[in-house]
Amino acid sequence: MKLGFGAEYDSFRAEVRAFIQQHWPPADGDLKSRENERAFVIAAIERGYMHRSIPRRFGGSEQAPDIGKAEVIREELTRARAPAGRIPGNGLVVPTLLEWGTEEQKERFIAPTLRGDIIWAQGFSEPNAGSDLASLRTRAELVGDKWIINGQKIWTTHAHKATHMFCLVRTEPDATKHAGISYLLVDIRQPGVTVRPLVQMTRQREFNEVFFDNAETPADMLVGERGKGWNVTRSTLKHERSGIATMTWSLSMFRDLVKLTKEVERNGQPAIKDPRIREELAAIEGELMSLTYSTYRATSHDIRDREIGWFQTMPKLYMTDLAGRISKLARDIVEDDFTDMGGARLKWIERFMISLSMSIAGGTSNVQRNIIAERSLGLPRDRIQGAGA
Amino acid sequence: MNFLLSDDQLAFLAAVEDLLRDRCSPPDVHRAFDVEGDAQFDAGLWSGLVDMGLPAMFVPEEHGGLGLEMIDLAIISELLGAYAAPVPWLGHALAVVGLTLAGSETQKAKWLPRLASGELLATVAFGEGKSTWLPEEWQMQADGGLDGIKTLVPNAAEADLILVGVAEGLALVEKGAAYNAVRVDSGDRTRPVDTVTFARADCELLGKGSEVRDRLIDAAAVLIAADAFGGAERCVRMSVEYAKLREQYGQPIAAFQGLRYQLVSMALATEPSRGLYWYAAHAWDALPEKAAHAAAQAKAHLADTYLQVTRDTVEAHGGIGFTWEHDTHVYMKRAMLDWVWLGSPARHRLRAADLAGW
Numbered sequence: 091m092k093l094g095f096g097a098e099y100d101s102f103r104a105e106v107r108a109f110i111q112q113h114w115p116p117a118d119g120d121l122k123s124r125e126n127e128r129a130f131v132i133a134a135i136e137r138g139y140m141h142r143s144i145p146r147r148f149g150g151s152e153q154a155p156d157i158g159k160a161e162v163i164r165e166e167l168t169r170a171r172a173p174a175g176r177i178p179g180n181g182l183v184v185p186t187l188l189e190w191g192t193e194e195q196k197e198r199f200i201a202p203t204l205r206g207d208i209i210w211a212q213g214f215s216e217p218n219a220g221s222d223l224a225s226l227r228t229r230a231e232l233v234g235d236k237w238i239i240n241g242q243k244i245w246t247t248h249a250h251k252a253t254h255m256f257c258l259v260r261t262e263p264d265a266t267k268h269a270g271i272s273y274l275l276v277d278i279r280q281p282g283v284t285v286r287p288l289v290q291m292t293r294q295r296e297f298n299e300v301f302f303d304n305a306e307t308p309a310d311m312l313v314g315e316r317g318k319g320w321n322v323t324r325s326t327l328k329h330e331r332s333g334i335a336t337m338t339w340s341l342s343m344f345r346d347l348v349k350l351t352k353e354v355e356r357n358g359q360p361a362i363k364d365p366r367i368r369e370e371l372a373a374i375e376g377e378l379m380s381l382t383y384s385t386y387r388a389t390s391h392d393i394r395d396r397e398i399g400w401f402q403t404m405p406k407l408y409m410t411d412l413a414g415r416i417s418k419l420a421r422d423i424v425e426d427d428f429t430d431m432g433g434a435r436l437k438w439i440e441r442f443m444i445s446l447s448m449s450i451a452g453g454t455s456n457v458q459r460n461i462i463a464e465r466s467l468g469l470p471r472d473r474i475q476g477a478g479a
Numbered sequence: 480m481n482f483l484l485s486d487d488q489l490a491f492l493a494a495v496e497d498l499l500r501d502r503c504s505p506p507d508v509h510r511a512f513d514v515e516g517d518a519q520f521d522a523g524l525w526s527g528l529v530d531m532g533l534p535a536m537f538v539p540e541e542h543g544g545l546g547l548e549m550i551d552l553a554i555i556s557e558l559l560g561a562y563a564a565p566v567p568w569l570g571h572a573l574a575v576v577g578l579t580l581a582g583s584e585t586q587k588a589k590w591l592p593r594l595a596s597g598e599l600l601a602t603v604a605f606g607e608g609k610s611t612w613l614p615e616e617w618q619m620q621a622d623g624g625l626d627g628i629k630t631l632v633p634n635a636a637e638a639d640l641i642l643v644g645v646a647e648g649l650a651l652v653e654k655g656a657a658y659n660a661v662r663v664d665s666g667d668r669t670r671p672v673d674t675v676t677f678a679r680a681d682c683e684l685l686g687k688g689s690e691v692r693d694r695l696i697d698a699a700a701v702l703i704a705a706d707a708f709g710g711a712e713r714c715v716r717m718s719v720e721y722a723k724l725r726e727q728y729g730q731p732i733a734a735f736q737g738l739r740y741q742l743v744s745m746a747l748a749t750e751p752s753r754g755l756y757w758y759a760a761h762a763w764d765a766l767p768e769k770a771a772h773a774a775a776q777a778k779a780h781l782a783d784t785y786l787q788v789t790r791d792t793v794e795a796h797g798g799i800g801f802t803w804e805h806d807t808h809v810y811m812k813r814a815m816l817d818w819v820w821l822g823s824p825a826r827h828r829l830r831a832a833d834l835a836g837w
Contacts (some may be wrong), residue, residue, distance in 0.1 A: 091550055092481040210586035214547040250508050255565070346835070362837050366830065371837065376755065376780035384754030396483065400750040408751055461745045467719050467746060469733045 093386060095158050102159055106166045114172040127173045128205055139163050141204050144184065149201025157393045159440055168338070179209035183256045185219035185409050188271075190322050192313040194228035195275070199254075211249040213257025213300060214323070216242060223258070224268050224320060227304060230259040237261075237274060237310045237386070239282070239302040245451075247299040249285045252278060252464045255410050263319045275311040282306060287478065290447075292440045337385045340409050340416075343441070347371070347416050348403050352439070354423050370419050377412050381405065400466040407458040408447075413445035482757070484554065492554060498527050501564040505806050511565040511668045512809065518668035520634060521565040528566060529597030537575050538689040542591035542714040549698060555762035560709030563809045565669040567740065570602025570633035574642045577603060577695045578614035579650050583686035590640065590651075601640040604629035605699070605821065612822040613830075614644060615690045617722060621650040624679035625658070627760050631820060635660035635673035638806075643677075648688025649695070654681040672820075692761075697774035699821055701763055702779035704756040707785035709809045709826055711749045714788050716751045717797035717806065719744055745791045757782055779827035785814040 095103075113133055115128040134140040135151045144150020144162060147289050153159075167174050177184065177379070184203055202208040219226035228241025237315070239259060255276045262270040282305030314322040351371060352363040361367050373429075385405065388398045419427050420438040421472040425434040449455040463469040484492075486752055490755045502524050511518060524701060528534075536551055538544020552572055576602075578587060587692050593599045604718055606612050607619060608630045619627045625643060641652045652658065657680040659671040722733035732738050742776035762769040789811035793800040818824065 091485075091757075093485070093758075093761065093766075098480065202508065202631070250532065328822055351837075368832040368837060370826045372779070372831045372835075375831070376776045376828070376837070377751075379758060379776055380751040380753075380755040380780065382754065383482070383758035384751040389755050390482040394483070400746060404747055404751060408747060411747075425809075428642075456740075459740050462743045462746065463739045466750075467742060469719065469739055469742070470731060472734070472736065 095162060099162050103162050103166065106139060107170075109134070109139065110166055110170045110172050113442055114170055114343065117280075121171075124206075130173050131175050132205060134173075134175060135204065138159060142145035144188065144204065148186055148188070149204045157389055161389070165375070170425055175204075177203060177210075178206045179252050180256075181210070182214045183210045186256070186313065187321060187350055190273070192310070196312065201273070204250065208254055209223055209248070209252045209254045211246045211298075211300070212257045213243040213246060213276075215245045217244050221454055222375070223323075224271065226258055226260060226271065228257070228259045230261050230274060230307075232271065232309060236306045237309060237311065239274070239276065239305040239307065241302050243300040243302075244288075245297050246285075246300045247297045249278070249300050250287055250295075254278060255300070256313070258323060259320050261319075263392050265317055266322045269317050271319040271323075272316050273313040273322040275305055276307040278305075278307060280305060290443075292443050294440075324418070336405060337382055339380055340381060343413065344374065346372070348419055350420055351423055357405060357427075358422075365425065367419070372421075374412070374415055374419065377408075377415070381408055381412065400462075403458070403462045403466045406452070406453055407462065410445070410448040410458075411439075413448055417442040417445045483811055487788040488530050488551065488554060492558060493531070495528070495531055495555065495558055498531060498563060499558065502527055503562045503564050508563045508565060508669060508806070508809055509804070512803070517636075517662040518665070518671035519565075520567050520637070520669075520671065524564065525566040527595070528564075529566075533568065533629050534571055534575065534597045535595035537572065538591050538595040539579060539587075542587055542595065544566075544595040546593065549576075549701060549763040550757070550760040552698075553701055553756060556702045557706035557756070559710035560706035560813065563669050563710065563713075563806075563813055565639065566635040567600055567602065569669075569706070570635075571600055572827055573603045573699050573700060574601035574640065576648055576698045577642045577691075578651075579684070579692040580694060581685035581687045586651070586662045586683070586685060586808055594640075600634065600637055601642065602638040602697070603695075604632040604635065604641050604643045605696070606630040606632070610822060610826070612696075612826075613703060614696060617644045617646055619643065619677070621647050621682050625650065625652060625656075625677035625682050627677055627681050629675045629677070631663070631665075631672040631676045631816075632660070633670055633672055635675045636662055636671075640683075641675070642685075643682065644692060645684075645687075645688075646680075647684055648690075649685040649692055650682040650688070651685060652677070652682045655820050656682065657837040665705055665816065666815040669809065669813060670816060672816070693771065694774040695820070696759045697763055697771050700774035700778035700827070701759045702776075703754065703817050704781040706779035707814065708749070708756050710779070710813050710817070711755075711788040714785075714792040714807070714810050715742070715745045715749050717771065718745060718792050721796055724820060726766065741791060741795060743787050745795070747776060747787055751782055752781055772831050774833060775827040775831040778821060778822035779831065782818045782827075783824040784813070786811070786818050 095245060113130050115121060120126055131140060141150040144155040146152045153326060172270060179262050184200055185346045199208060208324050212225055216228060230237040230239045255278045257274055257276060259274055259305040260270050261272040282303050285302040286299045288297050289295055294319055351367060352360050355363045384401050386402055390400045421442055424435045424438055427433050464471055483771055490510060530546055535544040536547045540546040578590055608628060639654045643650045643652055658675055658677040660675045663672050663674055666670050722738055722742060723731050727733050756777045759773040762773040792807050796807060799805050
């Protein structure tokens, strides 16, 4: 049993580190520049460090799968605060196109998406189609060589920054619920599309409503077959993986919490000296360690194609609960500052709320519970739900 | 990264599990609860496990053992916990660890081969009552003979050798010395515990007892945590299986979302904590500066989780889960001992906080 990646990865790590040192921070020192980031990402792809599973001809670096190497790269990029090569907007479209797209779609969209020249919004949810996504009603009709789209999408993250949307629309109104849906790509910078921002409870504007009023997209922007959009989506969701990266997010939130408990004073001493707070902090750490080392265990199993077991479906819900618990302890520590949106503790007030968004986005916590019940525990499927979770 | 069990470890686990499936079935375990009088361990099962080499696992090869590590003891503890095995593993395994770490060459040569072969049974005595468990709290002294009381000592009455935590370090007491062991009417009849009263009992200090006693306590915390994981996971699986079989309103109760979510919450509390106890065992073996903190965290988190999961298991089973004949109470009582033994979760969390330097 070994926790590190071992000597076989040491030289690889040294290589990655040297590469990063050479390219980041950028020569002009401007860390925020879009152009600098783009140049770094392109160089990293060239070197084989980013978008490793994507073929070269579509702009990826086409490397043999190696979770260990991927993790070393991620660690080194984080360490240097270099761009992580995260696809701006919603990158789920890339694996979907790789699996279902036509050659033309792959050539036209994947490389610019990886470089950030095309930014995608995800058009799935509608006001009346949330967890029951397949009940969606936005229609698309094929007229000549164009799809004409009418309807509304909601909770569309970063649609105001996006250039394109991948969306689910109803193209076969007479077919049964799941069989009437198709997967379309749409340029949303067109008169038939209106993007209206939604203001979140945090006051931030991250998502939007998107209205289609006779919007158009060419006939060949259909991904997969007509009426098979539901299957195409299933593969999108399959590619969404929570692993070490999500665990790292919890770890950094916890580190901030420890810092906060040391900073804030109560009864003339740092809050961290209060036994009640100490005990809760340790309890949170116990859960965090559980998540951390089970993630290492899962990763080790993944590398060797061994079954992970029950834990496979659990990280998201576990982390959601953990984030809630962390933000509640932070609330207990900042006390009076907990209501001051203009004060120094705004970050924790936001986290208190943002931790809730985790229980909604990407499948609500109750949907996660259904997935754990069915896939991990093998409980029979809820009869009303139709297709498998 | 290689945070998984080796093929050898998996094969050993599978072999031990074969034996347990055969000789430690629920009726075998229930016998411990149904016999009159003091709780006793299952001598037949123990001798089967001895034949498989369990007592020899941690003993160094030069003393007739297998020279394995804490992670190996921990995964066996998990398995024995899952089967609620009525065997004197906890005390014996820890006594072997203590002797291996602290014994002089002479002491090791004298005792370890006979402990490895199972010829002698050993145990450990840490607690002194009133929630006194940890080395810095031990009042008992070896100097002038052991005098006083050690509490919740596993299988002291049957043991040939007791490793006693003392102010000076660790002391060895042989059967026949001036002490008497009185079996406690403890809930967990699969792991009987005794109150041991020493009356100026002859003893021998271990060579390096004062240096390694904290490490022995960490080992104890790891093994308790592993046992708790095994028991908790078994309870979750039991509840899931029952929900698939039991029908009400014309369908398996597993179809009712209320119960499904309860089962999910039990599984979610339990399964990820496997990584925590693995890490604690691994840290004991390989990351000395992290070991004490990880052990404290594992003991606290797993003991709490196990006890709660056994409560949830009763709920998931309904009336049958509240009966003496059902397995649930066996696990709840093991969970109670895991919670108490070595100190409560709250104490270990505060200890973990100290060790984290907070």
